[in-house]
Amino acid sequence: MTQGKTRGGSRVALLATLAGLPGLALAQVADPKPWQLNMGRGVTHTARMAYEAHMVALWVCVAIGIIVFGAMGYAMFKFRKSKGAVAAQFSHNTTAELIWTIVPVIILIAMAWPATAKLIAMYDTRDSEMTVKVTGYQWMWKYEYLGQGVEFTSRLARDSDQMRQSGKVPDAASNPHYLLEVDHPLVLPVDTKIRFVITADDVIHSWWVPALGWKQDAIPGLINEAWTNIEVPGTYRGQCAELCGKDHGFMPIVVQAVSKADFQKWLAARKPAAPVPPAPAEGSPAPDVTPEQAAPAGSGASAAAAPAATEASAAAAPAATEAAPAPAQA
Numbered sequence: 001m002t003q004g005k006t007r008g009g010s011r012v013a014l015l016a017t018l019a020g021l022p023g024l025a026l027a028q029v030a031d032p033k034p035w036q037l038n039m040g041r042g043v044t045h046t047a048r049m050a051y052e053a054h055m056v057a058l059w060v061c062v063a064i065g066i067i068v069f070g071a072m073g074y075a076m077f078k079f080r081k082s083k084g085a086v087a088a089q090f091s092h093n094t095t096a097e098l099i100w101t102i103v104p105v106i107i108l109i110a111m112a113w114p115a116t117a118k119l120i121a122m123y124d125t126r127d128s129e130m131t132v133k134v135t136g137y138q139w140m141w142k143y144e145y146l147g148q149g150v151e152f153t154s155r156l157a158r159d160s161d162q163m164r165q166s167g168k169v170p171d172a173a174s175n176p177h178y179l180l181e182v183d184h185p186l187v188l189p190v191d192t193k194i195r196f197v198i199t200a201d202d203v204i205h206s207w208w209v210p211a212l213g214w215k216q217d218a219i220p221g222l223i224n225e226a227w228t229n230i231e232v233p234g235t236y237r238g239q240c241a242e243l244c245g246k247d248h249g250f251m252p253i254v255v256q257a258v259s260k261a262d263f264q265k266w267l268a269a270r271k272p273a274a275p276v277p278p279a280p281a282e283g284s285p286a287p288d289v290t291p292e293q294a295a296p297a298g299s300g301a302s303a304a305a306a307p308a309a310t311e312a313s314a315a316a317a318p319a320a321t322e323a324a325p326a327p328a329q330a
Contacts, residue, residue, distance in 0.1 A: 038058075039051060039054055039210075040210060040211065042210070042211050042212065042213045043211050043212070043230055043231055043232040043234070043236065043257070044211075044212050044213050044228050044229055044230055044231060045213075045229060045231070046121070046122045046212070046213040046214055046227075046228065046229075047210075047211060047212060047213025047214075048213070049118040049121065049122065049213070050118070050122075050213045050214070051213075052118075053114065053115045053118055056111060056114070056115075057111055057115075060107060060111060064107075122213075122214060122226075122227075123225065123226070124227070125195045125225050125226070125227045127193060128193045128194060128195035128227060129192050129193050129194065130145070130146075130147075130148075130189075130192065130194055130195070131145075131146040131147070131194070131195045131196075131197060132144065132145055132146070132186070132188070132194060132195070132196050132197075133146055133196075133197045133198075133199075134196055134197070134198045134199075134207050134218065135198075135199055135200060135201055135218070136198075136199070136200040136201065136202075136205030136207065136218035136240065136244070136251075137153075137200070137201050137202060138202050138203065138244060138245050138247065139155070139156075139240075139244070139245065139247035139248065139250055139251045140153050140154060140155035140156075140251065141153065141154045141155070141186075141207070141251070141253065142154075143186050145267070146197075148267060148271070149271055149272065150267060150270045150271055152184050152270075153184065154182045154183065154184045154185065154186065154253070154254070155182060155183055155251075156179065156181070156182060156183075156250045156251070156252060157181035157182055157183050158183065159181075160178060160179050160180075160181050161250070163175075163178070164179060164250070177237070179249070179250060179252065180237050180239075180252045180254070181252065181254065182252055182253070182254045185235070185254035185255065185256045186253070186254065186255045186256070187255075187256045187258060187263060187266050188228075188230060188255060188256070188257055188258075188263070189230075189257070189258060189259065189260045189262075189263035189264075190230050190231060190232070190233050190257050190258065190259060190260070191229070191230075191231065191260065192229065192230075192260065193227060193228075193229045194227060194228050194229065194230075195225065195226075195227050196216070196225065196226045196227060196228070197223050197224070197225055198216050198217070198218045198223070198224045198225070198226065199218055199219065199220065199221075199222060199223050199224070200218040200219055200220045201220060202220060203220070203244050203245065204217060204218065204219050204220070204242050204244065205217070205218040205240050205242050205244050205251070206218060206240055206241035206242035207238070207240070207241075207253065208238045208239060208240070208241040208253070209236050209237065209238030209253055209255055210236075210238060211236040211237075211238075211255075212228045212230070212236065212238075212255070213228075214226055214228075215241055217242060218242075230255075230257040232257065233257045233258055233259060234256075234257055235254060235255070235256050235257075236254075236255045236257065237252065237253065237254055237255075238252070238253040238255070239251060239252055239253060240253075
């Protein structure tokens with residue numbers, strides 16, 4: 001009786017685990033379609049290259065599987081023991097060995113050649129229009145727009161964190177992005193080649209947004225590079241993909257892709273205001289002002305005539321001194 005209960009409990013636990021797998025997949029791959037089994041196409045050129053390479057490998061494997069398992073099934077049915085078939089006895093077959101060695105090599109080369117070219121292109125960060133530095137921390141991300149004077153940290157949104165700590169089970173229909181929202185998303189312009197430099201401050205993290213088509217490790221003391229060019233405006237989600245401690249599962253990534261004009265507006269609003277010069281202290285001497293600064297607008301002709309008048313007066317002064325009569329002597 002006890003053994004039956006134990007088996008029943010194990011089955012319930014297994015079913016509960018399997019029921020939770022779709023939720024884990026949702027958290028891992030951001031926003032997949034219902035019942036999606038294949039990888040997504042993404043919203044960048046690199047994502048499409050990865051998808052195309054994946055599909056080529058998938059269909060090659062499907063074709064090989066059909067041929068191999070088809071031949072195996074045919075042989076098992078055609079030459080079964082109940083029909084009196086007797087297995088052939090042979091030591092080796094040179095022709096067969098050459099075929100099953102050369103053909104796989106050709107297939108691998110045909111698959112590896114375009115995949116390698118695409119992989120090299122995915123790491124080509126030349127001609128980038130802007131650079132974003134990504135730094136991983138336990139358990140948040142820091143983003144710096146290099147050369148723009150804008151930086152901020154991004155962590156799990158407060159409402160999602162409070163719900164997690166309360167122990168309440170959220171409704172998937174009303175909270176489709178539970179534990180996937182952040183307080184400050186990474187805002188990027190579309191149709192712009194963006195270079196990423198990625199590192200970490202404490203332990204190894206991994207910055208991953210599936211829709212962008214790549215994943216890059218963030219390693220302390222090491223700078224990794226990547227790039228993207230988002231073609232479709234929207235919100236794209238990801239997560240840290242490297243086990244980095246107890247809150248590894250609570251390091252979501254949110255990327256908001258907007259138009260170039262909207263990005264410039266957002267960037268201007270995020271930049272710190274220029275410091276206002278302090279007012280002079282009471283009783284302090286007034287700053288030196290040049291005649292050009294003191295002259296009112298439109299007095300350029302007067303200012304230009306002043307030096308000429310001064311030079312004429314100085315030239316006339318010696319002549320007047322020489323023409324003056326000597327004083328009478330007593």
